[in-house]
Amino acid sequence: MEALEEQIAHLTRTVDDLSEVIARQEREIALLTRRVQLLLEREAEREQDQGGSIALGDERPPHW
Template identity: 55%
Template sequence: MGVERIEEELAHLRAATDDLSEIVARQGAEIERLVRQVELLLRRAAEEEAAGSGGVVLGDERPPHY
């Protein structure tokens, strides 16, 4: 393998590393945003439950009147 081929391969690997780094950074920001949203929703659900507002029926739970 010649020096030019090695340099070319290195350039491709650097570009791939830069692309992956950007993707990971974006995914990290998205995960942080989603975690904040889930925390907010959990807080709201706990507040509604504490207030006795009934809440939402989840999955295959039967409503209280059954």
């Protein structure tokens, strides 16, 4: 019986630890999602300010 109680305690601790990890990851994913959205909005504004032209880094070289 004592072995089962120890195992339950261990499993409970593991579940609690995993729950904390998942909560932290959820917060981090939400933060990263917001940052990506801001970057996409900034890029869209930058492209609009440039008149929708293609950035030189995105153009194919003339010899292609």
